[in-house]
Amino acid sequence: MITTLAVRDEQGGSPSCFVIGPIGNSxxxxxxxEREAYEHHLRIFEQVIAPACERHGITPLRADGIAHAGDINEQICRHVIQSDLVIADVSGGNPNVMYELGLRHITGKPTIHIGEHGQLPFDIASIRTIHYHPSRSGLADAxxxxxxxxxxxxxxGFEPLTPARVLRGIQTADGTPALPGSEEEQGEEAPGLLDEFAAIEDGLEQVTEDMDAIAKAIETIGALTEQHGAEISQLGQANVPMSARLAAxxxxxxxxxxxxxxxKDTAHAFAGRMTSLDSGVRAALGLIEITPRDEWGEGTEEFLRQLLGLEAAAQEGMAGLGGFGTAVDGLVGLSRHLRKPVKNISSAVRQVxxxxACIEDWAGAARTLIQRTAG
Known part of the structure; x- marks a missing residue:
């Protein structure tokens, strides 16, 4: 049974609402x-998000509306984590937005996703999102x-999104999820930084196994292609009947x-696992970034180095994957017999x-955190 997270401050006033999304350059x-992006997303904020919030007495805030002086990145992180509600415009999969969204997901607090129709990023396309069309009527509908x-x-109350439920997995004595910051979570059994991403490590190990299985399948197909390719080539040079070549x-x-x-099946599972992990890994990296170094614990740096190792494994195992897919695509015209296996191979290559690219992003962030520590 999924419980909901109520959004009310302690004084019973209106909840705080932070809006994350592309901003552009005014x-x-x-x-x-850059200017067109600014105008577009300002219009979404002013004509869609702000009036919808104000209808319920909520005043939404964008990053460019933060009035206090200070480190803007730190201020944004605090708003993302501490606000009662976040509305995220995920159109186009802006990297900063995805980073902030991952950080928000791990809090388990209410988040509403919106996005322009046809512009949703692949890695969160399965999460419930309010679509909008940029037309006047489309914005009114949204x-x-x-x-x-x-x-x-x-x-x-707001239902926690799937990433938050999966990542946190926090249960109180009566079996209901504990709210972030509640007494249940502040006790001796409260999850710490390592607890938050311990489950992610298991997922990363499965991802590594997926990549090994993909590499082995490609190696097998490559060996069979070389073996049968030699036979087909010999038959062609021997000028044998076309029926004999077709049989080969x-x-x-x-x-x-x-x-x-x-x-194909392994690539599908790999893509699904990566989709589920992406927001969680980015959120874990965000938590590490804002956690004092002396509170990391030994396992934190190990987690970061695991991401670097995953990148190395991906680069080694997936090397030449694109070229392999292109070469296989060229075979489909030889015979109808090849259509299904080539379709499966091409689908796998596209998914992988x-x-x-997520793995490279994770490793880049992990490398930066490790270098910062070393410095």
């Missing part, structure tokens, strides 16, 4: 992409949906059918390629 020249979501949430291609297609199917 000082960029007119007509430039505003109404957000108003309804706020009304229900303020009345009945059919044998080749049959031989790679099972490993191609296995490759689309999500391995």
């Amino acid at each position: 000082y960029a020249p007119h007509g430039s992409p 505003r109404g949906i957000i108003e309804n979501a706020l009304e229900v949430g303020l009345r009945d 291609v059919a044998r080749y297609a049959e031989s790679i059918g099972a490993p191609a199917e296995e490759l 390629t689309s999500v391995t």
